[in-house]
Amino acid sequence: MKVAVLGFGTVGVGVFEMLNNAExxxxxxxxxxxxxxxxxxxRTTIEEITSDPEIWAVAEVMGGIEPAFSYAKAVxxxxxxxxxxxxxxxxxxxxxxxxxxxxxxxxxxxxxxxGGAVPILHNLSIARESDKILSVSGILNGTTNYMxxxxxxxxxxxxxxxxxxxxxxxxxxxxTADVSGMDALRKIMLACAVSYDMLPTEGLLNEGIxxxxxxxxxxxxxxxxTCRLMVKGGRTDNSVYAYVEPVLFREGAPECSVLxxxxxxxxxxxxxGRISIMGQGAGRYPTASAVLRDLSGILGGRKYMLRExxxxxxxxxxxxxxxxxxxxxxxMASLIPSESVDAEKGIARIITKPVSVLExxxxxxxxxxxxxxxxxxxxxx
Amino acid sequence: MKVAVLGFGTVGVGVFEMLNNAExxxxxxxxxxxxxxxxxxxRTTIEEITSDPEIWAVAEVMGGIEPAFSYAKAVxxxxxxxxxxxxxxxxxxxxxxxxxxxxxxxxxxxxxxxGGAVPILHNLSIARESDKILSVSGILNGTTNYMxxxxxxxxxxxxxxxxxxxxxxxxxxxxTADVSGMDALRKIMLACAVSYDMLPTEGLLNEGIxxxxxxxxxxxxxxxxTCRLMVKGGRTDNSVYAYVEPVLFREGAPECSVLxxxxxxxxxxxxxGRISIMGQGAGRYPTASAVLRDLSGILGGRKYMLRExxxxxxxxxxxxxxxxxxxxxxxMASLIPSESVDAEKGIARIITKPVSVLExxxxxxxxxxxxxxxxxxxxxx
Numbered sequence: 001m002k003v004a005v006l007g008f009g010t011v012g013v014g015v016f017e018m019l020n021n022a023e024x025x026x027x028x029x030x031x032x033x034x035x036x037x038x039x040x041x042x043r044t045t046i047e048e049i050t051s052d053p054e055i056w057a058v059a060e061v062m063g064g065i066e067p068a069f070s071y072a073k074a075v076x077x078x079x080x081x082x083x084x085x086x087x088x089x090x091x092x093x094x095x096x097x098x099x100x101x102x103x104x105x106x107x108x109x110x111x112x113x114x115g116g117a118v119p120i121l122h123n124l125s126i127a128r129e130s131d132k133i134l135s136v137s138g139i140l141n142g143t144t145n146y147m148x149x150x151x152x153x154x155x156x157x158x159x160x161x162x163x164x165x166x167x168x169x170x171x172x173x174x175x176t177a178d179v180s181g182m183d184a185l186r187k188i189m190l191a192c193a194v195s196y197d198m199l200p201t202e203g204l205l206n207e208g209i210x211x212x213x214x215x216x217x218x219x220x221x222x223x224x225x226t227c228r229l230m231v232k233g234g235r236t237d238n239s240v241y242a243y244v245e246p247v248l249f250r251e252g253a254p255e256c257s258v259l260x261x262x263x264x265x266x267x268x269x270x271x272x273g274r275i276s277i278m279g280q281g282a283g284r285y286p287t288a289s290a291v292l293r294d295l296s297g298i299l300g301g302r303k304y305m306l307r308e309x310x311x312x313x314x315x316x317x318x319x320x321x322x323x324x325x326x327x328x329x330x331x332m333a334s335l336i337p338s339e340s341v342d343a344e345k346g347i348a349r350i351i352t353k354p355v356s357v358l359e360x361x362x363x364x365x366x367x368x369x370x371x372x373x374x375x376x377x378x379x380x381x
Numbered sequence: 382m383k384v385a386v387l388g389f390g391t392v393g394v395g396v397f398e399m400l401n402n403a404e405x406x407x408x409x410x411x412x413x414x415x416x417x418x419x420x421x422x423x424r425t426t427i428e429e430i431t432s433d434p435e436i437w438a439v440a441e442v443m444g445g446i447e448p449a450f451s452y453a454k455a456v457x458x459x460x461x462x463x464x465x466x467x468x469x470x471x472x473x474x475x476x477x478x479x480x481x482x483x484x485x486x487x488x489x490x491x492x493x494x495x496g497g498a499v500p501i502l503h504n505l506s507i508a509r510e511s512d513k514i515l516s517v518s519g520i521l522n523g524t525t526n527y528m529x530x531x532x533x534x535x536x537x538x539x540x541x542x543x544x545x546x547x548x549x550x551x552x553x554x555x556x557t558a559d560v561s562g563m564d565a566l567r568k569i570m571l572a573c574a575v576s577y578d579m580l581p582t583e584g585l586l587n588e589g590i591x592x593x594x595x596x597x598x599x600x601x602x603x604x605x606x607t608c609r610l611m612v613k614g615g616r617t618d619n620s621v622y623a624y625v626e627p628v629l630f631r632e633g634a635p636e637c638s639v640l641x642x643x644x645x646x647x648x649x650x651x652x653x654g655r656i657s658i659m660g661q662g663a664g665r666y667p668t669a670s671a672v673l674r675d676l677s678g679i680l681g682g683r684k685y686m687l688r689e690x691x692x693x694x695x696x697x698x699x700x701x702x703x704x705x706x707x708x709x710x711x712x713m714a715s716l717i718p719s720e721s722v723d724a725e726k727g728i729a730r731i732i733t734k735p736v737s738v739l740e741x742x743x744x745x746x747x748x749x750x751x752x753x754x755x756x757x758x759x760x761x762x
Contacts, residue, residue, distance in 0.1 A: 018652060022511040117653035122507070123500060129681070130403040130673035254638045254659065271399060271670035272498035275660040278635065279653065289652035292511035300510070301682035 002028035004049045007062030014288030050078035057081035076100045083294040085112030091186040098306040107303035109294035114187040117286035118279040120265035124194045125305040132270040133195040135234035140187040142261030142281040143171045143178040144229040151217045181206035181244035188231035192240045200315035205243040205361045211375040226256040236316045246377035321354040328374040383409035385430045388443030395669030431459035438462035464675040466493030472567040479687040488684035490675035495568040498667035499660040501646035505575045506686040513651040514576040516615035521568040523642030523662040524552045524559040525610040532598045562587035562625035569612035573621045581696035586624040586742045592756040607637040617697045627758035702735040709755040
């Protein structure tokens with residue numbers, strides 16, 4: 001079955017190459033965007049792809065919402081299956097795309113948009129059929145994991161860890177989406193949609209790692225903790241919770257053994273218990289392997305990971321209470337309900353009383369608005 | 382779709398209960414073996430099951446080769462799908478069962494036979510369609526992992542660790558299949574069959590943990606190592622390698638964070654890179670969740686994890702060379718090609734030169750034949 005590829009960047013080249021060796025699949029045409037790498041030997045336009053009866057499916061790996069969304073729509077309306085690695089697209093337009101897919105009876109899968117080679121969305125979509133997914137969590141951003149790991153194991157400052165990540169191709173020139181937690185947030189949005197038929201589009205919270213310092217990391221290490229940027233999602237009575245924030249783990253926790261730019265995705269099934277999957281969350285071949293897995297899945301009859309009933313919801317992040325580590329100016333320490341305070345040179349390090357995720361993120365926003373620098377991290381179980 | 386359950390022990394009860402809540406599935410009859418728990422409220426015979434047009438599939442969770450094999454054959458010849466958690470059955474009769482399944486166009490899946498809730502066989506069967514599986518490995522026996530972990534973290538002697546495992550229901554009254562590595566060996570046989578269309582039935586090697594002592598474990602800890610019982614499998618030029626043996630891992634390796642009776646299964650894909658899956662490898666609901674996943678899979682059109690071309694092969698365990706730790710009587714130390722020897726009170730602890738898996742297992746067998754006590758473990762990367 002011939003597969004066209006939209007986008008010929010890092011992942012696109014990988015998908016195109018791998019199509020040569022996958023069972024039942026073969027290379028179709030490649031759409032290269034104007035101004036992009038033009039060495040592709042099979043260039044084409046979206047019109048040529050949608051009108052080519054030989055093209056069975058299309059893999060979109062160009063990123064961004066437009067023209068990806070218009071292309072996806074055109075492809076599916078032309079009766080061709082659509083798979084994508086584009087998390088921004090699915091987070092913003094997943095429900096609309098799903099509707100188009102069902103209307104046209106074509107496959108729509110997006111494993112590669114969450115976890116790279118880690119098959120978390122696939123496994124969630126399988127598990128939910130016969131089990132109840134109680135929660136989803138994980139380390140789903142390799143860039144920030146690489147940075148936090150370098151800060152801990154190599155003792156780097158934040159800026160140096162970021163520069164290393166950029167030099168190695170793990171971080172973009174503009175690293176905002178990664179370090180702000182936005183990239184990870186999109187992934188937990190998708191995981192909720194697959195697990196619960198609810199795509200949270202409002203009420204989401206994301207705290208990244210922009211505010212962590214070498215000093216913070218040293219402090220965690222002294223106390224036996226390792227810091228990781230975690231996604232968390234799960235059911236509430238009427239909706240879901242979904243947020244991203246740094247979490248401190250005690251030595252020996254599986255999260256501590258997730259090094260460099262690796263990912264680890266976990267879910268808790270009512271019957272299965274906790275299942276954790278570790279692997280490469282990014283990179284040409286790992287991400288392309290997820291795109292190919294989706295194409296094989298459609299070939300085998302598994303066409304959807306979102307259900308027709310999936311709807312947009314507002315996330316409820318005020319239900320879960322936990323303890324946090326907070327570092328802030330000593331003069332603002334009283335703004336936080338604290339269990340213990342450790343102050344030195346005008347800096348306070350606080351362990352909070354149990355507060356909800358929403359409360360903690362709101363308090364940090366308020367302190368920042370008032371000109372205070374603050375870093376916080378939940379204290380893991 | 383109605384599902385009959387063969388066997389009403391730990392897992393059978395779990396499967397029966399879960400059928401109530403799984404999408405598209407419902408409780409059928411239950412076959413309870415004579416002399417077994419007779420509280421099942423829907424007892425039946427195999428003839429009643431095979432002749433009941435309402436039964437769509439049968440889940441076999443009774444264990445053992447007979448009557449499980451005869452029942453499986455009867456079920457599939459009656460046109461009903463067959464799923465099982467029975468690793469002994471599939472290791473011994475998998476190819477025959479697969480042939481019957483294809484001939485009768487019914488599903489035959491056995492996720493629960495390897496890894497409990499850990500979906501390693503499912504994920505291997507998916508991954509191999511679009512990627513090349515280079516190797517499979519893992520901690521696939523929860524009983525021995527519980528024992529090794531207790532010996533390390535609680536400082537227990539072997540006998541006490543075994544008694545604890547028995548008291549907690551992790552080990553059988555006769556623990557031979559677990560501690561000898563035979564249970565784990567059957568699992569890597571199945572993983573090879575799913576990954577490579579080759580079920581290794583000869584040339585297999587399994588070294589268990591019967592010979593490990595509290596003294597060995599203390600010695601490993603002093604050197605910064607954690608001992609785990611590992612399965613290993615992969616392609617050779619003409620066949621596969623497949624064996625079970627203890628392995629020593631350096632602090633920080635993911636295997637060290639697999640505690641208690643948890644399992645971790647890994648595979649290395651040419652494109653995906655290394656994927657590791659951790660979870661509960663046994664227990665009522667975790668194992669039943671894998672049985673249910675298979676039933677849902679068949680409902681969704683995924684009927685096979687073994688291919689029609691799967692054949693029995695002789696494993697080739699002489700290709701991989703590695704270093705081993707060996708503890709044996711000092712007087713026999715010269716029988717092992719050693720890199721370093723550390724002798725005290727008549728006991729030698731050796732680090733070997735690189736030797737093949739086959740050589741190491743053969744040398745240990747020879748030493749035992751000559752009346753020497755020996756424990757060995759590969760030194761992990």
